[in-house]
Amino acid sequence: MSPHGWGALADDATAAALVEAALDAVDGRVEHADVRLVEAEELRVYRQRGADVDERVEHTLGIGVRVLVDGVWGFAARPLADSADAVTAARRAHALAVAARGASEPVRLPELEVHSGRYETVVEQDPFAVAEHTRQALLSEALDAACVPREVVSAQVGVNAKRQHRHFGNSAGSRQHQHFLETGVLVLVLAAGHGDVQRRSYPNSFHGDTAAAGWEFALGRDLVANAARVGEEAVALLTAPVAPSGTADVVLGGQQMSLQIHESAGHALELDRILGDEVNFAGTSFIGVGDVGSLRYGSPAVTITSDPTVPGTRGSFAFDDEGTPARRRTLVGGGIVRDTLSTLDSSARAGLPLTGAARSDGWGCTPVCFATHVYLEPGTGTLDELCDRLGEGFYAEDNRSWSIDERRWDFQFGTEVAYEVRGGKRGRLLKNFSYGGTTPRFWGSVEAVADDLRIFGYPCGKGEPKQWGFLSHGAPSTLVRGVRIGVA
Incomplete structure (x- = not known):
C-alpha cells in the first residue's frame, strides 16, 4: 500500500487517469506535452564491521509535466497528494514555457509516432518479500567471511532493491506503463599492514553491482565465498610488488x-x-x-x-x-x-x-x-x-x-x-x-x-x-x- 493512500500505482488504470488529467489541462495550447508519473520504493541494507545493521526504505510518488510552447520547454513537477496535483503541475509547466518564450533558440521536434504498451521486469523472487532476518543473515555471514584475516580493518557488505512504476503519456497519443524491479549486492574490504592500505571489492567497484532481477540475483553472486576471497586478496596486496611504469x-x-x-x-x-x-x-x-x-x-x-x-x-x-x-x-x-x-x-x-x-x-x-x-x-x-x-x-x-x-x-x-x-x-x-x-x-x-x-x-x-x-x-x-x- 502506498503511504499516500493511492494503493499501489502498479494499478495502471489509476495512474492512467492522472496522466490524462494532466494532459487535458494543457491540451490544445502547446506544440507538445508529455507526462511522467513515477512511484519508486528503494530498500538499502548494509552491515559494516563494528556497527549495527543499517536498513532504510525510501518511497516517492509524484508527477512531472513537460510542455513545448513556441519552441521553448516548460517543466513542472509535484509530489502527488491528490488528483488536483496533476492539473496543477500541468498548468505550472505551461506558464513557465510561456514566460520563457524567446529566451533560447526554439526547439523544433519532428512529428512523433504513437507508441503504447506495457513492460515489466521478469523476476523469480521479489526482494521486498524476502524476510528481514534472511537478508541480514546473508550479510552477517558474508561480513564474517571477509573479516577472517586479522589485517582486514574495514569491511562493508550490502544488498539493495528498487521498485519503480513509471507511467507515461504524451499529446501525440502514446500511453505507456513500465514496472521495473532491480536487486544489487556489494562487498568492500580494506586491509592495512606493512605500511600500506589496500582495497578489494566484489562484484563491482565502489557501488556494487545491480541488475534488473529479483532476490535470485543476490543469491547467484555467491556473496559469502567471494567476500572471503576479496578479504584474502586485500591482505595479499599489502606485500605484493608495486606494478612498474x-x-x-x-x-x-x-x-x-x-x-x-x-x-x-x-x-x-x-x-x-x-x-x-x-x-x-x-x-x-x-x-x-x-x-x-x-x-x-x-x-x-x-x-x-x-x-x-x-x-x-x-x-x-x-x-x-x-x-x-x-x-x-x-x-x-x-x-x-x-x-x-x-x-x-x-x-x-x-x-x-x-x-x-x-x-x-x-x-x-x-x-x-x-x-x-x-x-x-x-x-x-x-x-x-x-x-x-x-x-x-x-x-x-x-x-x-x-x-x-x-x-x-x-x-x-x-x-x-x-x-x-x-x-x-x-x-x-x-x-x-x-x-x-x-x-x-x-x-x-x-x-x-x-x-x-x-x-x-x-x-x-x-x-x-x-x-x-x-x-x-x-x-x-x-x-x-x-x-x-x-x-x-
Missing part, C-alpha cells in the same frame, strides 16, 4: 573494461555533450556532429552497441522517458563512429537519428541523455587464450580509481589488482597498477576481444540540477597493445 601490452578484465566503456565511450557519445549542453557541468566531447559516420574511434576489433532491449540489465526498458521505443543501435562499428546516444530535441537539432536515450531520475527531473545498456561486442576465445596471445605483459582487473578530462580525451585509470603475464600465463600478483592514454589511441590499440562478456550495473550523475541515471555496461576481457602504464 613504462609501456606494456595489457589484457583488461571485464569489470575494468566496463568502466572504460562508460567514461570514454558512453559519455563521449552522448549527443547533448557533443552539442555543448553539458559544458558548464559535465563537459563536452572530442567527437563532433560531423564525425558521425566517418571518425576512426578504435580498431576494427571495436564494436560498441546500445541495446536496452536486452533483458535483465540495469539499462533495460521498453520505452525511454520521452516515450521512444527501445532499439538496438550500433554506436561504434568496426572502429568507426556510427551513431550517438540521443534524445528528441538533440537529434532534431543535430539532424541525426533518434536513439532513445532520454532518462530521468524520477518524476522531479526532466529527461536528459544517459547511456542505456551499452556494451563492447564480444569476440572469440577465452581469457586464457587471450593471455596466451598477449604473451608478455599484464592482466589487470577491478577499478580502483579513474580520471578523465572534460572532452573524454585524456584519461588515467587504476585497478585493484594486476598480474604479470609471462609466456601467456598469469603469474605473480602486483599492486597499484595504473594505465592511461588518449581515448582514440587506446581504442585504436585494441587487438582482440574475448568471448567472456560480463554485464555490470552503474549509477551515473549528470545534468543541472544533478540527477542520477541507472544504466549498464557489458564488457569482455580485451587485449590492448602498447599501453602507457604507471606514473611517469
Whole structure:
C-alpha cells in the first residue's frame, strides 16, 4: 500500500487517469506535452564491521509535466497528494514555457509516432518479500567471511532493491506503463599492514553491482565465498610488488573494461555533450556532429552497441522517458563512429537519428541523455587464450580509481589488482597498477576481444540540477597493445 493512500500505482488504470488529467489541462495550447508519473520504493541494507545493521526504505510518488510552447520547454513537477496535483503541475509547466518564450533558440521536434504498451521486469523472487532476518543473515555471514584475516580493518557488505512504476503519456497519443524491479549486492574490504592500505571489492567497484532481477540475483553472486576471497586478496596486496611504469601490452578484465566503456565511450557519445549542453557541468566531447559516420574511434576489433532491449540489465526498458521505443543501435562499428546516444530535441537539432536515450531520475527531473545498456561486442576465445596471445605483459582487473578530462580525451585509470603475464600465463600478483592514454589511441590499440562478456550495473550523475541515471555496461576481457602504464 502506498503511504499516500493511492494503493499501489502498479494499478495502471489509476495512474492512467492522472496522466490524462494532466494532459487535458494543457491540451490544445502547446506544440507538445508529455507526462511522467513515477512511484519508486528503494530498500538499502548494509552491515559494516563494528556497527549495527543499517536498513532504510525510501518511497516517492509524484508527477512531472513537460510542455513545448513556441519552441521553448516548460517543466513542472509535484509530489502527488491528490488528483488536483496533476492539473496543477500541468498548468505550472505551461506558464513557465510561456514566460520563457524567446529566451533560447526554439526547439523544433519532428512529428512523433504513437507508441503504447506495457513492460515489466521478469523476476523469480521479489526482494521486498524476502524476510528481514534472511537478508541480514546473508550479510552477517558474508561480513564474517571477509573479516577472517586479522589485517582486514574495514569491511562493508550490502544488498539493495528498487521498485519503480513509471507511467507515461504524451499529446501525440502514446500511453505507456513500465514496472521495473532491480536487486544489487556489494562487498568492500580494506586491509592495512606493512605500511600500506589496500582495497578489494566484489562484484563491482565502489557501488556494487545491480541488475534488473529479483532476490535470485543476490543469491547467484555467491556473496559469502567471494567476500572471503576479496578479504584474502586485500591482505595479499599489502606485500605484493608495486606494478612498474613504462609501456606494456595489457589484457583488461571485464569489470575494468566496463568502466572504460562508460567514461570514454558512453559519455563521449552522448549527443547533448557533443552539442555543448553539458559544458558548464559535465563537459563536452572530442567527437563532433560531423564525425558521425566517418571518425576512426578504435580498431576494427571495436564494436560498441546500445541495446536496452536486452533483458535483465540495469539499462533495460521498453520505452525511454520521452516515450521512444527501445532499439538496438550500433554506436561504434568496426572502429568507426556510427551513431550517438540521443534524445528528441538533440537529434532534431543535430539532424541525426533518434536513439532513445532520454532518462530521468524520477518524476522531479526532466529527461536528459544517459547511456542505456551499452556494451563492447564480444569476440572469440577465452581469457586464457587471450593471455596466451598477449604473451608478455599484464592482466589487470577491478577499478580502483579513474580520471578523465572534460572532452573524454585524456584519461588515467587504476585497478585493484594486476598480474604479470609471462609466456601467456598469469603469474605473480602486483599492486597499484595504473594505465592511461588518449581515448582514440587506446581504442585504436585494441587487438582482440574475448568471448567472456560480463554485464555490470552503474549509477551515473549528470545534468543541472544533478540527477542520477541507472544504466549498464557489458564488457569482455580485451587485449590492448602498447599501453602507457604507471606514473611517469
